[in-house]
Amino acid sequence: MDFSEKTASQPSVFFKIADLSCEYGAKTGGYMQEIMTNRLDRGFFRYQQEFEDAALRALRSGYYILGKELKEFEEQYASYMGAKYCVGCGNGLDALTLACRAIGLKEGDEVIVQGNTYIASVMGITIAGATPVFAEPDEYFSLDPAEIEKKITPNTKAVMVVHLYGQAAQMDEITAVCRKHGLKLIEDCAQSHGARFGDKMTGTFGDIGCFSFYPSKNIGAFGDGGAVITDNDEYDKKIRMLRNYGSAVRYYNEEVGMNSRLDEIQAALLKVRLAHEDECREERIAAAAFYDEAISNPNVELPKRRSGATHVFHQYVVRSKRRDELAAFLKKKGVMTIIHYPIPPHLSQAYEYLGVKKGSLPITEALANEVLSIPMYTGITREEQQYVAEALNSFK
Ligand SMILES: *Cc1c(COP(=O)(O)O)cnc(C)c1O
Numbered sequence: 511m512d513f514s515e516k517t518a519s520q521p522s523v524f525f526k527i528a529d530l531s532c533e534y535g536a537k538t539g540g541y542m543q544e545i546m547t548n549r550l551d552r553g554f555f556r557y558q559q560e561f562e563d564a565a566l567r568a569l570r571s572g573y574y575i576l577g578k579e580l581k582e583f584e585e586q587y588a589s590y591m592g593a594k595y596c597v598g599c600g601n602g603l604d605a606l607t608l609a610c611r612a613i614g615l616k617e618g619d620e621v622i623v624q625g626n627t628y629i630a631s632v633m634g635i636t637i638a639g640a641t642p643v644f645a646e647p648d649e650y651f652s653l654d655p656a657e658i659e660k661k662i663t664p665n666t667k668a669v670m671v672v673h674l675y676g677q678a679a680q681m682d683e684i685t686a687v688c689r690k691h692g693l694k695l696i697e698d699c700a701q702s703h704g705a706r707f708g709d710k711m712t713g714t715f716g717d718i719g720c721f722s723f724y725p726s727k728n729i730g731a732f733g734d735g736g737a738v739i740t741d742n743d744e745y746d747k748k749i750r751m752l753r754n755y756g757s758a759v760r761y762y763n764e765e766v767g768m769n770s771r772l773d774e775i776q777a778a779l780l781k782v783r784l785a786h787e788d789e790c791r792e793e794r795i796a797a798a799a800f801y802d803e804a805i806s807n808p809n810v811e812l813p814k815r816r817s818g819a820t821h822v823f824h825q826y827v828v829r830s831k832r833r834d835e836l837a838a839f840l841k842k843k844g845v846m847t848i849i850h851y852p853i854p855p856h857l858s859q860a861y862e863y864l865g866v867k868k869g870s871l872p873i874t875e876a877l878a879n880e881v882l883s884i885p886m887y888t889g890i891t892r893e894e895q896q897y898v899a900e901a902l903n904s905f906k
Pocket residue numbers: 601602603604627628630631672698700701722723724734735736
């Protein structure tokens with residue numbers, strides 16, 4: 511990156527970075543032009559030696575796929591989450607697809623899923639051959655339990671709940687409705703690693719919990735990665751078989767499976783991430799509390815907390831009726847933001863074929879126009895947050 515050029519085009523905003531341990535900070539002499547929405551280097555440099563040792567150990571082992579590192583990571587992850595089994599796979603989308611296949615979804619089956627999610631949730635359903643039926647979220651951005659019964663038809667087989675932005679959904683009510691109607695429940699936990707509802711981890715309420723270890727997730731790998739967790743022996747076996755060409759015994763293929771495995775290097779690195787998960791999560795929660803206190807602007811609505819649930823702040827998402835104006839204003843001040851997500855899946859070109867009309871999900875569609883994610887990451891400093899808060903507060 512050419513920093514001199516950036517300086518020339520954005521002369522007014524400089525921000526002093528207290529922590530110079532990263533290359534980016536050092537190159538700019540400790541001054542940045544902008545506060546980015548995410549800084550993956552901070553998390554790496556904090557545990558640099560451990561990550562490098564783990565990567566070298568995996569490289570030197572001479573064994574790179576379905577080995578000891580993965581086995582250990584799966585055991586540790588299952589134990590951390592309070593699940594019986596964990597099966598690593600290639601990414602979060604594959605975790606969702608494998609889960610949908612494992613519960614036996616087939617063509618014509620319907621899965622109720624919230625409209626405001628990352629499109630991968632929906633793709634997991636459709637790649638498995640089933641049909642998504644969109645429902646609205648509650649005021650905490652996750653599936654509104656009251657919506658489920660309205661969407662049930664004779665073809666409904668399952669519900670997929672997304673603990674969006676890192677806050678656990680209303681799992682008492684959602685599990686109760688699923689039980690009442692005999693529906694399977696899949697949890698998309700790609701943003702909610704370590705978030706609890708009551709005293710249980712997200713991912714352990716339904717039949718299968720699906721995780722992504724995409725680098726920017728709260729537990730992020732250094733490449734793609736994913737996993738499912740389950741207490742069900744049959745799903746565990748089935749997903750292990752499906753992730754490896756549909757083969758439980760080498761060269762005996764029971765089903766048309768996938769090639770979706772979490773490699774040894776990523777598994778080794780993820781063990782380091784997992785070992786530090788508690789401190790990183792607490793740090794995010796404290797950073798969010800700081801924003802709560804520091805941001806005050808009638809044009810900006812702060813994220814609400816569900817009582818009895820943890821919010822692990824994969825994203826700190828504010829709402830504003832003047833969202834686009836606000837984003838442009840913050841950008842001028844050197845505060846980068848991002849929209850999760852500007853186009854709800856039902857309005858994307860990919861799902862035009864479902865024929866779900868614009869206007870049919872008013873809450874979801876309003877959110878797409880109002881939400882804005884502000885900088886939040888492991889290692890964000892109070893100085894950076896103070897700057898972000900002051901920028902937000904000065905929006906008139
Ligand atoms: C990131 C994400 C996924 C997909 O994970 P990948 O590893 O990128 O495939 C699925 N669902 C949600 C809610 C996500 O945020």
